[in-house]
Structures are given as structure tokens and as C-alpha cells.
Amino acid sequence: MEEKEYLQTLGEQILNPHARTHVLEEIKEHIDEQMQDYIDTGMSPDAAEKEAVRQMGDPVAAGTELNRIHRPRFPGVLFGIAVVLTLSGIFMQYILYGSEPLNTTYSNTAFMQHAVFYQVIGFGIILFGMFSNYMCLSKYSWFLYGLFLGFALLACFFPGTFSFWQTRTFSYYLCLLYPLSYALLLYSNREKGWKTIVWLHVLSLLFFGAILSHTSGFVWPPVLAFVFLSVLLSGICIQKRILPGSKKVLWCWTLLPYIGIAALAGSLFLRPQTYLYDRLLTALGLQHTDDGPGFTRLALQYEQTRFSLFGGSSVSDRLPREELYSTYLLHSIFLWFGIAAGILIIAALAFFALYSMHCALRQSNRLAMLLGTAASGVLLLELFNYVLTNFGINLFYTASVPFLSYGLTGTVANSILVGILLGIIRNRNVLYEKESGPAVIPDTGTV
Structure with missing residues (x-):
């Protein structure tokens, strides 16, 4: 059997097109390498090809086994949690809203x-992300950054485009x-080593500089989350040699800018009478006011005395009505x-987030x-941040979680995150990097 016929027969057994493409590339490379070895020992090209193909075994049996291994694994447990939490969130919001007085903005x-x-x-966004090929996102990394920066600059140059509340949300x-x-x-820029980290610092500074210029302290939770995650992502790249170069040099470029920015930010925003300074004092219980963050914290603490194991208390009458859901x-x-x-x-x-991170860290696809x-x-x-905020340690403006929080913007943002995660977990045996290792992935469990 010739190589072309063998690959065609084997490929017909693999149903998923992404897995089929990768597996056929791997098998073809292996056959070509074996052919060259036979030719070097004195075989003719035709004989070498036939022998190399024969060594691969039956194409139908091999293709059937590869199809079993390299197929999408539906993340049933995580998807089930998403469905249950979503339905629970809708039900709970409806019950809570119905318990309010009748002079609310909307009917039940x-x-x-x-x-x-x-x-x-x-859920449409989640399903789209779960069944899409996330690998194509790397081709548009610069375009996507341009969108982020463009939206961040929108409020700077066109301050009247959105209301103040819409802008900060x-x-x-x-x-x-x-x-x-x-x-x-x-x-996408991993080959450049430390230069990639430097450029990412510059690009991130441009983005967050544009955001902070018109939203002040309202976006500090995701800013702090980004600092932590950028160090984590860079550290993964350094320790796993995804970024070439000296580890010490790479770590220095990763950490030093943040040390300087932290010192500058602390001197600017943690001075008396600044927004974050007042938020910090009220969160620590060192001051309170008749309205604003201090009042909210006291209201939360007062109502926590009404908590019981199986509920039964009335809905809050002290917190802003539009934020109860x-x-x-x-x-x-x-x-x-x-x-x-x-x-x-x-x-x-917590299980959804922690298990998703566990799966992400075990991926062979970088x-x-x-x-x-x-x-x-x-x-x-x-x-x-959401749990802290709901228990009165609310240093910042807002908080939300997927599946539960009411609101279109938050639902879309969180659904994008969930959709990408489910897509990665579903395709962990399907979508690969050519340089990341062999075709067979050891992690074949299904969640």
C-alpha cells in the first residue's frame, strides 16, 4: 500500500477534522522518516515506502483507535454545574424580586x-466558545488587543458616549x-523572550492608563487580578521554557516594573482623603459614614445577624435595590x-473555577x-472578591460571578470566560501544537 492510500484510509476513520489534520501530519512525518532510513540502507524509494507503510499496521484498526483517543470529550460535570447554577440564579432572583414592595421598576x-x-x-456565548476552535484566537492576538485599547480610549476621547455608570461598568x-x-x-510572541515581557508591560500600561484616566478607583479589582495573573502566566512561560532566555533575567523583567508601579500607586492613591484610602479604612472598620461604602458595610454586618441555616428572613431593606440581584x-x-x-x-x-484551572495547567497545548x-x-x-464584598469587606465598587449575577454586561463577560474554558477542556485531546509533543495526550478523563 502506498503512503497516500494509507493516510486516506486512516483519515477516514477519524471523525473530528481538527484531530484528523494533526494525526495525519504526525503519521506522515513518521512514515517519511522511516522511508528515509530504509533508503539510507540501500532500499529503492518504492520498496522503502511500502515497507514503511507496512510497519504502521492496519490503517482501519489504527484509525479507529486514534479516533477513540482523539475526539472531543464533553465536559458533562462542569456543563451540568453551569446549567444548575443558571437555573438556580434565575429562580432565586425571581423569588427575591417578588418579595419586594410593588413600587419597583419592573413587574415580576x-x-x-x-x-x-x-x-x-x-448560554449562547458559552456554547459557541465550547464548540469553537480556540487555536485561531492566536492569529488575531494583536487585533483583539487593538479592540481592547480602542474601547478603553473611547471614553477618553468621547466622554459623552456613555453615562458615568455605564462607563464604569x-x-x-x-x-x-x-x-x-x-x-x-x-x-503569539513567545519566541522573543524577555522582549515579549517588556512589550506586554508597555501595552498593558497603555490599556490600564486609558481605563484609569476616566474611572478612578472603580476598576481596581480586575486591575489587581490582572497583576496577579500576568505574573502567574509569565512565570508559567519562564518555568516551562516557553519563553527562551535566562530565567533570572526573565523574572527580573516580569517583577521589577510592578514593584515600581506599586510604590507609585501607593503614594498617589493611599493618601488621606483619596477614594481607595477611605475604602480601605471602612473595610477595616476604622471609619464609617452615613452613606456610601461605610453605610453599606454596616448594613451588611447588621443583616448578617439574621442569617439562619435554612433561611426565612426577609430581603434586605438597607442595601441599594438595584444591587440586590x-x-x-x-x-x-x-x-x-x-x-x-x-x-x-x-x-x-469554587469547584468550577478550581477544576478548570487544574485542567488548564495540565494541558500539553501551550x-x-x-x-x-x-x-x-x-x-x-x-x-x-464577590464573597468578600457580600460579607462587608467591599474595598471596591462592584463584584459579580457567572451564572448568578443579574445584568447583560456581566453575563456576557463571564460567559466568554466560561465558554473558553469549556472549549479548552472539551478539546484537550483534539487541538494540539505541533511542537508540544506526541499525538497521544495522557489526560483522557472526562468532566
Whole structure:
């Protein structure tokens, strides 16, 4: 049998086109190398080809086994958690909204329609991400960064485009997604070594400089999350030799700029009478006011005395009404549905984020490793900030989590993160890098 016929027969057994392309490339390289070895020993090209093909075994049996190994693995458990949390979030929001006085903005029916509509959009994004080829994102890393920077500059040059509240909300979620752009740029420019890290510092400074110029302290949670994740992503690249060069030099370029920026930011924003300074004092309980962050913290602490194991308390009458179903939904769940329900919600979200990061760090595909670590890291830090905020340690403006928080912008942003993660986990045995190793991936478990 000739090489072309063998590859065609083997390829017909592999159903997934992405896996088929990669596997056929691997098999062809192996046959060509074996042919050359036979030719070097004195065989004719035709005889060498036939012998190399014969050594590969039966193409139908080999293709069937490769199809079994290299096929998408539906992330059933994680997808099930996403469905259950989404339905639970809609139900809980509806119940909580219905417990309010009748002079609210929307009726129960209208609120339910909005909540379901937002979640349908979110699930559409999740499904698109799960069934898409995330590898193509690396080709558009610079274009995607341009979009991030363009949106960040929009409010600078056109301050009247959005209202103040719309601007800060949009900026918050734009910063929340930026680690994905950082991971893509880090991967697509990995051959340049320390120069890549320097360029990423410059690009990130431009982006966050534009954001902070018109949103002040409202976006500090995702900014701090980005600093942590950028160090983590760069560290992965350094330790796994994805970035060439001396480890000491690479670590210096990674950490030194942040040390300088931290010192400068501390001197500018942690002075008395500044926004973050006042937020820090109120979070630590060293001061409080009749409104604003101090009042919110006292309201949360007062209502925590009404928590019970299985709920039964009325919905909060002290917190901003429009935030009871988004920023402070967890607090409302503890009040109305009980401590047990609130702990289950936190545990499910934590499992989703932690297991996603576990899967990302085990990827042999380096883009999947970086992109998955960025997405799961954002979700994990977002959950941490959300829990702190709902228990009164609210240093910042807002917080949200996937599946539960009400609102279109937050739902879209979190769904992008979830969709990318499920796509990476689903395709861990399908999408590869040519230089990342053999065709067979050891991690074949399904979640």
C-alpha cells in the first residue's frame, strides 16, 4: 500500500477534522522518516515506502483507535454545574424580586423576562466558545488587543458616549477580560523572550492608563487580578521554557516594573482623603459614614445577624435595590434561602473555577494552558472578591460571578470566560501544537 492510500484510509476513520489534520501530519512525518532510513540502507524509494507503510499496521484498526483517543470529550460535570447554577440564579432572583414592595421598576414577569433573556444570550456565548476552535484566537492576538485599547480610549476621547455608570461598568468588565488578551499576546510572541515581557508591560500600561484616566478607583479589582495573573502566566512561560532566555533575567523583567508601579500607586492613591484610602479604612472598620461604602458595610454586618441555616428572613431593606440581584445576590441568598444554600453556591462556583484551572495547567497545548489559566484565574479571583464584598469587606465598587449575577454586561463577560474554558477542556485531546509533543495526550478523563 502506498503512503497516500494509507493516510486516506486512516483519515477516514477519524471523525473530528481538527484531530484528523494533526494525526495525519504526525503519521506522515513518521512514515517519511522511516522511508528515509530504509533508503539510507540501500532500499529503492518504492520498496522503502511500502515497507514503511507496512510497519504502521492496519490503517482501519489504527484509525479507529486514534479516533477513540482523539475526539472531543464533553465536559458533562462542569456543563451540568453551569446549567444548575443558571437555573438556580434565575429562580432565586425571581423569588427575591417578588418579595419586594410593588413600587419597583419592573413587574415580576418583566424582571423574569430580562433575567431569562440575559442568560439565554450568555448560554449562547458559552456554547459557541465550547464548540469553537480556540487555536485561531492566536492569529488575531494583536487585533483583539487593538479592540481592547480602542474601547478603553473611547471614553477618553468621547466622554459623552456613555453615562458615568455605564462607563464604569463597561470598564470594569473590559479589565476583567484583558488577561485573555495578555495570554494570547504572550503566546503569539513567545519566541522573543524577555522582549515579549517588556512589550506586554508597555501595552498593558497603555490599556490600564486609558481605563484609569476616566474611572478612578472603580476598576481596581480586575486591575489587581490582572497583576496577579500576568505574573502567574509569565512565570508559567519562564518555568516551562516557553519563553527562551535566562530565567533570572526573565523574572527580573516580569517583577521589577510592578514593584515600581506599586510604590507609585501607593503614594498617589493611599493618601488621606483619596477614594481607595477611605475604602480601605471602612473595610477595616476604622471609619464609617452615613452613606456610601461605610453605610453599606454596616448594613451588611447588621443583616448578617439574621442569617439562619435554612433561611426565612426577609430581603434586605438597607442595601441599594438595584444591587440586590447582582453585587449583593449572595447576601440575599444567605438571608432568604439560608446559610446552607449560600455555602452550596460558593462551593459549586469554587469547584468550577478550581477544576478548570487544574485542567488548564495540565494541558500539553501551550496556548490552551495560558488561555485556560487566565480565564479560570479571573473566575477564581472574581469569586474571592464577590464573597468578600457580600460579607462587608467591599474595598471596591462592584463584584459579580457567572451564572448568578443579574445584568447583560456581566453575563456576557463571564460567559466568554466560561465558554473558553469549556472549549479548552472539551478539546484537550483534539487541538494540539505541533511542537508540544506526541499525538497521544495522557489526560483522557472526562468532566
